[in-house]
Amino acid sequence: MAARTAAWTPSRPLAAGALLWFELFALVVGAAQFAVGADHLDRPQLAGVALGFLGIAAIAAHVAPALRNRVWLRCVLETAALLIYSTLLAAASGGVRSPTLALHLLPLTAAAIALGRWAFGATSLCLIGAGVLLGWLTPGIDITSAGFIVLLIGDLAPAIVATAAITVLMDQMQVAEQRIRDLSSTDALTGLYNLRTFEEMLTEEHRRAELAGRPYSIIIVDVDNVGHINETLGHDAGSQLIVAVAAAIARSIRTTDVAARLGGDEFVVLLFDADATLAATVGQRIRNNVYAGTISVANRLIRANVSLGAATFPKDQFSPRELMIMADQRMQQERKIRKVEGVS
Numbered sequence: 001m002a003a004r005t006a007a008w009t010p011s012r013p014l015a016a017g018a019l020l021w022f023e024l025f026a027l028v029v030g031a032a033q034f035a036v037g038a039d040h041l042d043r044p045q046l047a048g049v050a051l052g053f054l055g056i057a058a059i060a061a062h063v064a065p066a067l068r069n070r071v072w073l074r075c076v077l078e079t080a081a082l083l084i085y086s087t088l089l090a091a092a093s094g095g096v097r098s099p100t101l102a103l104h105l106l107p108l109t110a111a112a113i114a115l116g117r118w119a120f121g122a123t124s125l126c127l128i129g130a131g132v133l134l135g136w137l138t139p140g141i142d143i144t145s146a147g148f149i150v151l152l153i154g155d156l157a158p159a160i161v162a163t164a165a166i167t168v169l170m171d172q173m174q175v176a177e178q179r180i181r182d183l184s185s186t187d188a189l190t191g192l193y194n195l196r197t198f199e200e201m202l203t204e205e206h207r208r209a210e211l212a213g214r215p216y217s218i219i220i221v222d223v224d225n226v227g228h229i230n231e232t233l234g235h236d237a238g239s240q241l242i243v244a245v246a247a248a249i250a251r252s253i254r255t256t257d258v259a260a261r262l263g264g265d266e267f268v269v270l271l272f273d274a275d276a277t278l279a280a281t282v283g284q285r286i287r288n289n290v291y292a293g294t295i296s297v298a299n300r301l302i303r304a305n306v307s308l309g310a311a312t313f314p315k316d317q318f319s320p321r322e323l324m325i326m327a328d329q330r331m332q333q334e335r336k337i338r339k340v341e342g343v344s
Helices: 015-036 044-063 071-092 099-114 117-137 146-185 195-212 226-233 235-252 276-292 320-341
Strands: 216-223 258-263 266-272 294-297 300-303 306-313
Touching: 015 044, 015 071, 015 099, 044 071, 071 099, 071 117, 099 117, 099 146, 117 146, 195 216, 195 258, 195 266, 195 320, 216 235, 216 276, 216 320, 226 235, 226 300, 235 258, 235 266, 235 276, 235 294, 266 276, 276 306, 306 320
Parallel strands: none
Antiparallel strands: 216 266, 216 306, 258 266, 294 300
């Protein structure tokens, strides 16, 4: 089983909102330069261009329809805008000696919290290049001298080191958050999705299938002999058998499909873009793979049998709940037939 890949979103909570606050702060600092007096600026027109550029970039990033659902691209553009703005403002107010050089901390932090370590590394390299450019634009600075290199390191190294630590911490938080999400969405015994997560996926797939006019199928799987194994060999043996069946189901479905444990000895499979014929094929594959697998308990080889029931949208029913009920009814019917025939 493989989870369906979600669209990219910032891995850090509220990352996109944080970038907006960074932009507002940078604009306030730039506006303060004019409030104190434009005569303190070496290049007031360039400072005005920088303010206008960041203002337009910030507005465009949050209102442009093309960027509304492309959060990753929006964060990249906002980070780049902050880097360009801080470089232009520094160039307008003293170059490499500008008191606003500290604003370069903003794009570094933005990359760290919103985009991750690779974007942070790229931003750091761009920042070093911006420092060299500012040195070249600053009168009386020789960018080939050791003095300039020391000055550049003194100006940029603290910001890069500090935000590098932030990047490491944010990556660790991301890993912890992913573990929490995995624990909340999966069954502890089998590693398949739990029922709550499956129902959310089913609801979303049903909405997409209705809009696109395409089918999907549900298969209910019940392990026939778990109760007998629990009574004769103990619950540990029954749990091992359930884990083995879950693994067989995962091997039997496509990477785009999902499987979940309903509870006890029952499982459910959601087959995307699958009609009744494909559902029957996958169901038979599940049956064969389950039967082919065995577990060893107390020097005994145990083999599982399963009963299956499938239902397809829109052929069988028109709501996810009705499909689940129909698939379960068909599974119950097959189980009764198997018991009469003495299969299980």
